[in-house]
Amino acid sequence: MSVWFQSTGRKMNNSSEGQLDKICESLSQAELVAMIELQLSEVDMLQSMFPDPRELVVEDPSVLCDLRDFAEGRTLLLPPHLDLIINLNVGKGRLSMSANLPHHYPAVQPNIFVRSQTLNRDAQHRLNQELLGYLKMLQQGDLCIGPAVTWLQEKGETFFDDHPEEVTKSDANTMETKVIKFARLWIYSHHIYSKVKRKDILDLSREFDLTGFCLPGKPGIICVEGLSRNTEDWWHKVRSWNWQKILCKKLEENELKAEEDISKYRRFSVFEELGSENNIRVKSGGFHVDMGDVFKYLENHESGYVFKEYFGISGRAT
Structure with a gap:
């Protein structure tokens, strides 16, 4: 779903951190509510995908309640932003995806970072760069936590090293x-x-x-x-x-x-x-x-x- 603001006729662009703050400040109450509602719908979808609380972790559950109150008009006070952690088993490996959702997501992309205790640093860096490249290809305004999860489930296993000795030898040859x-x-x-x-x-x-x-x-x-x-x-x-x-x-x-x-x-x-x-x-x-x-x-x-x-x-x- 792409997000267009009918009241202003503008579509959000990706920009620097300072510009994002200005964008958020410029949104009307109705536009912010629309953003929050989309975030909540995505969280509901993720909770149905990951019913185990160890798989989907809302870092501060009270924020989720506050966002619902804001979206349903019970408060005009904008709550803190939402932080999620999604833990995935991909083949022989395990990935943990942290997602920080600005209030104006999905009009702009969220901040996503993936880590793994069993993935070497080079592979982890490459995974994050390729995931970022994939997300940039999505249509502007699309919800993208779900697509990021799907991409990791499909591609994540390929970043794990099944032959550490061979890779170490290859790394040594290219070190210079x-x-x-x-x-x-x-x-x-x-x-x-x-x-x-x-x-x-x-x-x-x-x-x-x-x-x-x-x-x-x-x-x-x-x-x-x-x-x-x-x-x-x-x-x-x-x-x-x-x-x-x-x-x-x-x-x-x-x-x-x-x-x-x-x-x-x-x-x-x-x-x-x-x-x-x-x-x-x-x-x-x-x-x-x-x-x-x-x-x-x-x-x-x-x-x-x-x-x-x-x-x-x-x-x-x-």
Whole structure:
């Protein structure tokens, strides 16, 4: 089903994150209700396809109730957006598809990311890129969570490696022609308060073998470092979440030589959330920290220069 707005005669286009926010703000109440109703109809279809609650997971079930209240006119307050996880068995493998549905979906595409604990990083990256390419081929305004599931059920098995030894040998033969990079991303967020987001940031960073830190509060700061393809996949997932503002302030890259140890480029040994255990004094509410301590932490990790990137002033230890 393609979505046209009869009252304005306009059809939504895919655009940047900032433009999407403006699109959402420009929708009338009736148009938003139409979007939400389509989302709810798709969720109903998915629930009939996946009656097992372990297969279809609504990350916050209360949001589903709030969306129904909004669609049926019991409230004019726009609820949070809907986040879904769909777990699929495809042949010998298992895939987990996360879907973030903006309020204006399906007028614009949702944010979708697929992961698997048994799929190697290259194959996982390729799967996500091919799935994205497939979704872009759908008619604009179509519901696409269902088609994405169908595509994964049909194509997902092909991304799993039935002959790991042969693939490893093939990868070794092409290593010299494949550029492998180390990357470090410095992320700025308007704020990071949510316990759920903070846990997901920790879990996702460890899943992608990334080191660095997360400083919650206002503003929120994140640094992740590791293989470039892993940081790309991590950033693709994290920025798809519902943020007031989030952006990459600085990207640092180094090209790795054949068989070079990635650890020589890392400045952080683990990924952690910063707080009192890192000798950073936390003030009232748990979200206000001593910025002098933050600067000292960055200095101790050869990164004091980014303080000015974030705050526009040179740092000073207290």
